[in-house]
Amino acid sequence: MTLTGRAALLAGLWILALSGGSAQAQGPPIFTDTPIMLGLEGRGLRLFLQRTDVVQRRSGDSTGSPNTSTASYRLVAGLPLQLWSPRWQVGGIVPLVLQPGSVGLPTTSGAGIGDVQAYFKVLLLQRDRRNETLRLAGRFTAKLPTGDRDARPVRGTGTTDLGASATGAWIRRRIGIYLESGFLRRGTHQGERPGHQLHVNAALGYRLVPDIYETYPSPQLNAYLEAGLQVTGRSRRSGDLLGDAGSQVLWMASGLQYIAGRRWLVEAAWQWPVWRHNPNQIMEAERNLRLGIRLLLY
Amino acid sequence: MKNPWHVACFLLLGLAMAAWAGQGKLVKVRVDGLSCPFCAYGLEKKLKKIDGVEKLEIKINEGVVYLHYRENAAVDTVLLAQKVKEAGFTPRQIELVSPAVTDGGRTEKKIALAVEGMTCEDCVRRVEKALQSVPCARDVQVDRKRARAELVCSGDATDAALFVKKVEALGFKARVLENKPAESKTARRR
Numbered sequence: 001m002t003l004t005g006r007a008a009l010l011a012g013l014w015i016l017a018l019s020g021g022s023a024q025a026q027g028p029p030i031f032t033d034t035p036i037m038l039g040l041e042g043r044g045l046r047l048f049l050q051r052t053d054v055v056q057r058r059s060g061d062s063t064g065s066p067n068t069s070t071a072s073y074r075l076v077a078g079l080p081l082q083l084w085s086p087r088w089q090v091g092g093i094v095p096l097v098l099q100p101g102s103v104g105l106p107t108t109s110g111a112g113i114g115d116v117q118a119y120f121k122v123l124l125l126q127r128d129r130r131n132e133t134l135r136l137a138g139r140f141t142a143k144l145p146t147g148d149r150d151a152r153p154v155r156g157t158g159t160t161d162l163g164a165s166a167t168g169a170w171i172r173r174r175i176g177i178y179l180e181s182g183f184l185r186r187g188t189h190q191g192e193r194p195g196h197q198l199h200v201n202a203a204l205g206y207r208l209v210p211d212i213y214e215t216y217p218s219p220q221l222n223a224y225l226e227a228g229l230q231v232t233g234r235s236r237r238s239g240d241l242l243g244d245a246g247s248q249v250l251w252m253a254s255g256l257q258y259i260a261g262r263r264w265l266v267e268a269a270w271q272w273p274v275w276r277h278n279p280n281q282i283m284e285a286e287r288n289l290r291l292g293i294r295l296l297l298y
Numbered sequence: 299m300k301n302p303w304h305v306a307c308f309l310l311l312g313l314a315m316a317a318w319a320g321q322g323k324l325v326k327v328r329v330d331g332l333s334c335p336f337c338a339y340g341l342e343k344k345l346k347k348i349d350g351v352e353k354l355e356i357k358i359n360e361g362v363v364y365l366h367y368r369e370n371a372a373v374d375t376v377l378l379a380q381k382v383k384e385a386g387f388t389p390r391q392i393e394l395v396s397p398a399v400t401d402g403g404r405t406e407k408k409i410a411l412a413v414e415g416m417t418c419e420d421c422v423r424r425v426e427k428a429l430q431s432v433p434c435a436r437d438v439q440v441d442r443k444r445a446r447a448e449l450v451c452s453g454d455a456t457d458a459a460l461f462v463k464k465v466e467a468l469g470f471k472a473r474v475l476e477n478k479p480a481e482s483k484t485a486r487r488r
Contacts, residue, residue, distance in 0.1 A: 036334055036337060038337035038339075038385070039336045039337035039338065042337075042340060086384075086385065086386030087386075126331070128331030128387060129330050130332075130361040131332060131333050131359070131361050132331070132333050133331040171334055172333060173333060176333075213335050213359055215357055216342070216358050217335070217336075217338075218335070220335060259335070259336050262336075262339050262342075263339065265336065296339055
């Protein structure tokens with residue numbers, strides 16, 4: 001592979017890593033958003049390190065054999081903050097993009113802040129019963145072009161994107177079902193506007209331990225199985241459609257979450273695509289591995 | 299009683315009972331929505347701040363919180379319910395578990411209100427809903443023809459005037475007709 005080819009690979013890799021974040025929202029479960037804005041999701045700090053393995057394929061579809069693969073890293077900090085009640089929340093998501101230079105190009109290694117997200121979440125529905133809750137929330141997101149698009153590796157998309165999503169959860173004793181759907185309206189940078197994105201995520205959570213939760217606090221182990229579909233529209237330049245055909249990715253994820261006490265939890269999950277259609281893309285994420293911690297700060 | 303273990307056990311039991319007697323009031327609050335245990339931190343923190351609360355236990359499986367009050371502390375059920383709501387959960391029944399015996403078992407009050415201005419079934423529903431929103435309330439019955447509302451309130455601190463306020467906030471006129479200890483279950487069976 002030539003130097004230009006590798007540089008293109010890295011540029012694509014970072015764009016992929018940065019844009020992929022929109023489908024992987026904050027909250028327990030690990031990749032799907034939650035309407036429950038209490039405890040560790042209320043006022044705290046979420047930190048996770050995500051490793052994304054990316055391959056470049058000879059042909060555009062997933063059947064082509066990969067000829068180059070590499071890894072990227074993002075250290076992401078999420079800061080949710082309750083406003084005057086647990087029904088209202090604002091928050092920020094700050095990614096630190098890391099490139100260890102492990103792909104054989106030492107000149108492209110480096111680190112920097114990526115595109116920062118700010119969000120506002122409001123609880124729209126709450127139906128509580130004994131050991132059971134049903135909640136629905138709306139979320140509005142603004143993704144700001146704080147990442148350096150011209151840096152190598154690329155740290156930002158250069159566009160200001162606005163998103164709206166709805167998320168619902170039903171939790172009863174050991175089982176939790178979460179659903180999330182949203183739309184991200186991409187902004188324009190130098191006359192070019194990437195395709196808008198639509199995503200639908202679902203998660204099933206199950207408390208493995210304890211069997212019967214008696215007195216709070218008690219150590220707890222949760223397992224999650226998640227799935228999601230992300231559809232990206234075609235890009236435009238000065239209002240005209242570009243040659244790309246957009247993309248559709250269906251992914252799955254599984255993870256474990258250990259809650260040790262009142263104020264912190266650790267979690268680990270991996271995510272992989274099970275089906276995708278992206279005829280004009282040569283860069284594809286093979287898997288995401290996420291290791292995280294959430295701390296309650298108040 | 300020659301066995302020293304038996305003596306020790308009786309001594310310990312005596313000490314425990316003495317400690318319990320000096321512990322003050324125990325209040326049980328049913329909290330709905332407690333299905334996410336690690337969300338309970340906010341609830342614990344809010345309830346601990348209530349004046350008079352010495353300690354509390356959150357029983358996730360039962361969906362209840364037990365609050366241990368100081369002996370002379372007043373139990374404000376409205377404040378308790380408000381704190382549970384502020385923590386993001388739904389308060390339900392609030393009852394005084396101990397010292398129920400010293401109160402003759404009569405920790406429940408039967409309250410009757412005269413309500414004027416209910417001209418439709420929707421008015422009845424609104425009044426019912428308003429009265430049920432008070433955490434101690436149960437067995438709420440509103441009779442439009444008799445212009446009367448009846449309910450049972452569990453707990454020791456909720457004032458009947460609170461129910462009047464709730465009804466008047468809807469635009470109706472209300473006054474307390476009856477406010478007396480409810481009959482015990484044993485008495486009712488007779």
